[in-house]
Amino acid sequence: MLELEKEVNGVVITFFSTASAVGKTLISCNMASELARQGKSVCLVDYDLQFGDVCNYLQLLPKNTIADVQRGFTLQGDTCHVEEYLTPYEYRGVLFYVMAAPRKLEEAYNIKTDYAIKAIRQLQLKFDYVIVDTTSMFSVLNLDLLDLSTIVTFLGIVDFIPTIKNMKIGRNTLNELNYDRQKLWLVLNRSNAKTRISIDDVEKLLGEKFYHILPNDFRAASQSIKDGIPLVLKQEHTELGEALRDLVLRYTNQGQMDFEEDHVEDVGTSWLSRIFS
Amino acid sequence: MGNRVMLVERDRLMLEKLTQVVQGTNGFELVARYQSVSDALGQGTIFNPNLILLDIEAQNSVALIADFLKVYPKAAILCMGEKWKAESASHIVQAGARGYIIKPFTGLELQEAVDTFVKLGTEAGCETLVFFSPKGKSGKTTLIANLATALARKTHEQVGIIDADLQFGDMSVFFNLAPKTTIVEAARDAKFLSPVTLHSYFMPVMQNVSVLCGTATPNLIDKVSIRRLENIISMSRSLFRYLLIDVPPGFNPTSIAAAEQSNTTFLVSMINDAYEIDHMKRALEIFKDWEDYQERVKAIFTRVEPCNSQSQQELARQLGYPVTAIIPNEYGIVSDAADNGKMATDIRPDSPLAQSVDRLADEITGRGHRIRWSAS
Numbered sequence: 001m002l003e004l005e006k007e008v009n010g011v012v013i014t015f016f017s018t019a020s021a022v023g024k025t026l027i028s029c030n031m032a033s034e035l036a037r038q039g040k041s042v043c044l045v046d047y048d049l050q051f052g053d054v055c056n057y058l059q060l061l062p063k064n065t066i067a068d069v070q071r072g073f074t075l076q077g078d079t080c081h082v083e084e085y086l087t088p089y090e091y092r093g094v095l096f097y098v099m100a101a102p103r104k105l106e107e108a109y110n111i112k113t114d115y116a117i118k119a120i121r122q123l124q125l126k127f128d129y130v131i132v133d134t135t136s137m138f139s140v141l142n143l144d145l146l147d148l149s150t151i152v153t154f155l156g157i158v159d160f161i162p163t164i165k166n167m168k169i170g171r172n173t174l175n176e177l178n179y180d181r182q183k184l185w186l187v188l189n190r191s192n193a194k195t196r197i198s199i200d201d202v203e204k205l206l207g208e209k210f211y212h213i214l215p216n217d218f219r220a221a222s223q224s225i226k227d228g229i230p231l232v233l234k235q236e237h238t239e240l241g242e243a244l245r246d247l248v249l250r251y252t253n254q255g256q257m258d259f260e261e262d263h264v265e266d267v268g269t270s271w272l273s274r275i276f277s
Numbered sequence: 278m279g280n281r282v283m284l285v286e287r288d289r290l291m292l293e294k295l296t297q298v299v300q301g302t303n304g305f306e307l308v309a310r311y312q313s314v315s316d317a318l319g320q321g322t323i324f325n326p327n328l329i330l331l332d333i334e335a336q337n338s339v340a341l342i343a344d345f346l347k348v349y350p351k352a353a354i355l356c357m358g359e360k361w362k363a364e365s366a367s368h369i370v371q372a373g374a375r376g377y378i379i380k381p382f383t384g385l386e387l388q389e390a391v392d393t394f395v396k397l398g399t400e401a402g403c404e405t406l407v408f409f410s411p412k413g414k415s416g417k418t419t420l421i422a423n424l425a426t427a428l429a430r431k432t433h434e435q436v437g438i439i440d441a442d443l444q445f446g447d448m449s450v451f452f453n454l455a456p457k458t459t460i461v462e463a464a465r466d467a468k469f470l471s472p473v474t475l476h477s478y479f480m481p482v483m484q485n486v487s488v489l490c491g492t493a494t495p496n497l498i499d500k501v502s503i504r505r506l507e508n509i510i511s512m513s514r515s516l517f518r519y520l521l522i523d524v525p526p527g528f529n530p531t532s533i534a535a536a537e538q539s540n541t542t543f544l545v546s547m548i549n550d551a552y553e554i555d556h557m558k559r560a561l562e563i564f565k566d567w568e569d570y571q572e573r574v575k576a577i578f579t580r581v582e583p584c585n586s587q588s589q590q591e592l593a594r595q596l597g598y599p600v601t602a603i604i605p606n607e608y609g610i611v612s613d614a615a616d617n618g619k620m621a622t623d624i625r626p627d628s629p630l631a632q633s634v635d636r637l638a639d640e641i642t643g644r645g646h647r648i649r650w651s652a653s
Contacts, residue, residue, distance in 0.1 A: 018445065018495075020413020020526070021549070050527045051411045051559070056552045105563055109528055136413055137444050137525065138495050160612035162418070162447040169445065173495050196612060222550045 010041075010124045013251070014132040014149040016142065018170025019163045022155045023189040025053045026221060026231075027214070027244065028133040033230040034248040036096035040128040043086065045099040047116060047145065048135050049108035052101030055087075059228030062087040062100035067107035069099070070115045082122040091233050099123070113141045117148060136166075138173065146174075151251070152183055156210075157190045158197050164205065171206050187247065190216040212250060214243045280391060283326035283349075284310040285317045286357070286380075287334075294381050295330065295357075302384030314341065318348050328391070329354045330378070333369065342372040355390060357382075361471045361512060370402070376515055379471040390473045393516060403514040406641070407522045407539035409532055410546060411556035416579030417545040419611050420604060420634070421521050422451045423622045427638035429485040434518035437479060438488045439510065441535055442525045443501055446491015452482045453618020456490035460509070463489060464501040467508045472515040479516075489513070491523070503534045510538050519641070528563065536564075541573055541641075543601070547580045554595050561598055575601040577637075582606050584629060602637045605629045 013031070015024040025048070032044040046054035047066075055062055064085035072080035086097040099119065102108040123130045132149070134142050146152055154174065156167040174184060186208060191199060193216040203209050217240035224231045231241035232248075282299050284307065286292040292312060299307045308324040311317035329345060333356045345354055354374040361379060369377060376394035378386065408417040421438060429436040440448035441460060449456050463470070463478040479487035489509070513520050522539070524532035536542045544560055546553040557576060564574045576598055581588050584605035593600040607621065607630040614621040622631040 021547075051556045053552050056555065105528060105559055135527070160615045162450045162615055165450055166445045166447070169495060196616060225551055 010127045010130055011150045012120060012124055012130045012132065012148060013151045013153060014134060014145050015153050015155060016134050016146065017136045017155040017167075018138075018173075019156055019159065019166045020136050022136075022157045023214075023221075024048075024136075024155055025057055025133050026224070027153075027155065027187075027189065027247075028131050029054060029057050030230045030232045030241075030244045031248055031251075032096050032129075032131045033091075033094060034232040034245055035129050035131075035252070037094045037232065038248075038252070040252075041126075042096040042129045042131065043099060043123045043127040044089075044096060045120065045123070045130060045132045046101040047132055047141060049101050049111055049141075050105055050135075052133065054098060054133055055100050057225060057228065058089050058098065058230075060087055060089060060098060060100070062098065062103075065100040065102045065107070066111060066116060066119060067102035067104070069119050070111060073115050073118065082119045083126050091229060094233055097127070111141075113144055116141055117144050120145070120148060143177075146177070146179065150183070151185060152179065153185050153187050155187050155189055156202070156206075157188065158193065158195050158199060158202055160195065160197070164197060164202055167202070168205055185211040187211055188213045190214070190218075192216050193218075212243075212247050214247065215239050280305045280328045281308045281324070281326045282306060283308060283317065283321050283324065283329045283352075285312075285314060285329065286310070286332045287312055288332075291332075291380060298382065298384050298387065299330075302387055305384075305387065314344075318344060322348060327352050330357055331355070331374070332357050332380075334358055338369050338374075339372040342369060342374050346373045353391075353394070355394065360468070361508070370515065376473075377471060378473060386473055389476070393473055393476060403517050403520050404541070404641070405510070405514060405520045405522065405539045407524060407532075407535045407542045409524060409536060409542055409544050409560070410526050411544075411553075411560045412546075413526045414547055414549075415526070415545045416547045416604060416611075417543075418447045418451060418523055419615070419621065420545060420577070420579060421523050422448065423620050423631070423634045424638055424641075425486050425519070425521050426483060426620050427622060427634050428519050428641065429483070431638055432518065432642055433485065435516065436486045436519045436521070437513055437517035438486070439513060439520065439522045440489060440491035441506060441522055441531050442491045443531060444492065444495035444525065446493075446523070448488055448523060449490040449493075451615055451618070451620075452480075452488055454480055454482065454488065454490060456480055456488075456493075459490045459492050460506075461492050461496070461501060463509050464505040467505040467512075470512065472512045475509065475512045476516055487517075501531075503530045506531060507534055507538060510535065528560075539573070541575060543575050543577050545577045545579065548578055548582070549580070553578070554592070557596055561596070575599075577602045577604065579604040580606040580608075584633065601640070602633060604633050 015028045017024055032042045036042045046052035069082055069085045086099055089096055089098055188210040191213045217238055220238040220240050231238055232244050282305055284295055299305050308326050309321045329352050331354055342354060356369050356374050356377045357380040378390045408421055410417050425436045425438050440446040458478040479489045481487045522535045524535045544557055546557050564570050567573055578592055581603040584603055589600050589603050610621045610625050610628055614624050622634055
């Protein structure tokens with residue numbers, strides 16, 4: 001039986017933020033899990049090269065990492081097949097693959113962006129979905145990832161002002177980089193955490209509404225991290241798990257994308273505006 | 278008590294220029310001037326200068342300074358050169374000079390140089406403290422801001438903060454600053470600056486604390502080269518008794534360059550029930566490359582609950598390395614402070630957060646042991 005090489009490039013979804021500790025790893029792992037649970041072929045890539053937590057969260061001991069892929073490209077050129085360097089994750093019949101971050105910090109520091117991007121392009125040919133976890137800065141690698149991604153999920157949280165400021169700066173920078181508006185989806189995590197700033201204020205500041213909002217469920221998230229089981233794969237239903245499943249549904253129902261370009265009025269006299277004067 | 282100045286400058290024209298400047302500046306009296314070093318050493322004592330402006334271009338500055346100090350033990354020596362050279366700066370200060378000024382200078386610059394280097398006190402020497410974190414959201418910016426104010430309060434010495442985060446510098450938000458100049462401009466102008474003129478790029482935030490703010494918009498391409506950053510750090514060392522540097526998370530050229538220049542590098546992480554300790558361990562392994570890492574590298578955890586010595590010991594055990602300080606979880610105070618451009622330790626000076634910052638400040642200033650004996 002012939003195995004047809006996919007002619008269509010898979011979807012690359014990059015999880016990006018400019019505020020730190022917003023939940024990129026948790027959400028990307030859960031997204032990969034949910035897509036896999038729905039029967040899609042998925043590869044999860046950890047490009048938080050120095051301190052990535054994908055393998056920590058999934059409690060995986062990878063045999064190979066992106067550092068090995070780089071060595072492969074260097075030695076074998078185009079005959080190096082990235083899919084041979086993946087680590088499978090399996091739980092109760094749900095299966096997806098992981099491209100692990102380097103084991104050693106020195107290896108991480110020496111990963112060349114070109115090879116990292118080349119790996120994604122190869123994976124795109126093999127999988128329906130390539131989910132990428134990143135760092136919260138505009139590194140050369142991240143900029144290339146943003147270019148290449150089908151969808152960029154820009155993640156934020158409502159925290160104190162420095163965090164909001166960094167989200168705003170990130171959003172503005174993304175605007176300046178002129179990405180297709182349809183490609184950037186703003187998602188809010190930990191939305192009802194006990195903070196002093198409201199979602200409304202933040203949306204006004206960013207000038208748009210959040211595409212999706214995930215609730216705060218520190219207990220469920222911590223437990224999931226402890227167990228090494230993504231929330232969407234657990235037997236028990238949690239608010240956060242449900243919200244994550246909903247997010248994935250919205251991603252896969254691309255025809256029904258109700259992305260509203262809500263032009264929210266600029267901040268004006270909002271008390272948050274002073275930090276951007 | 279005026280400045281009795283002796284000028285020592287080889288070049289005739291420059292000597293004339295500088296003479297006019299010194300004579301034209303209030304509070305400065307030119308008591309002697311020489312083109313020849315031998316003459317200055319042999320003949321100048323009659324005039325009893327207390328401030329020597331010493332040309333060190335094309336000279337063995339260290340030997341020269343030593344010679345002048347022998348003959349003029351009570352004078353303050355300011356070295357003059359045509360441009361700032363980082364390598365010479367630490368040598369001249371170690372050799373006993375007070376500081377460095379670029380020539381030609383104006384009367385104002387001369388006055389500023391004297392003010393700056395006199396304020397440093399008789400102990401030349403700056404402690405550079407770099408705060409490294411494996412990932413963002415470590416609590417280090419809060420820590421640096423509050424620690425700087427504690428150090429200034431306790432020692433009455435000059436404390437400088439450099440926000441070397443070239444994409445998302447938060448220091449200006451913490452101090453509620455709208456900076457006119459940031460590290461980007463300082464780096465851009467670095468070639469033409471000397472410590473005294475660099476000082477104007479720092480914003481004073483309170484008594485004895487100044488901040489060189491990070492960038493307002495992310496650097497997507499390197500507007501700040503590492504060499505220039507190193508220059509800025511080393512120039513700043515002449516300005517402050519304590520220099521605290523905030524760097525972007527992870528290992529990158531900026532954080533590495535800053536750490537290399539540090540007297541102490543603090544590794545900071547926030548406890549979040551995730552993999553913080555793993556990350557700290559990994560980071561620590563890299564720093565163990567330094568021969569003197571045990572003295573130079575210190576670990577700090579923030580948001581520690583409960584914040585007591587058992588927790589500290591347990592963290593040290595898990596980390597496999599001593600934990601120098603733990604900071605408690607006081608999200609309410611911290612966010613309130615940051616949202617209003619105030620210091621958490623000012624809002625609640627009696628809080629456990631303020632106390633733990635104070636303890637760290639004591640340890641840094643070496644007062645931890647002396648507290649029992651000191652009368653003040």
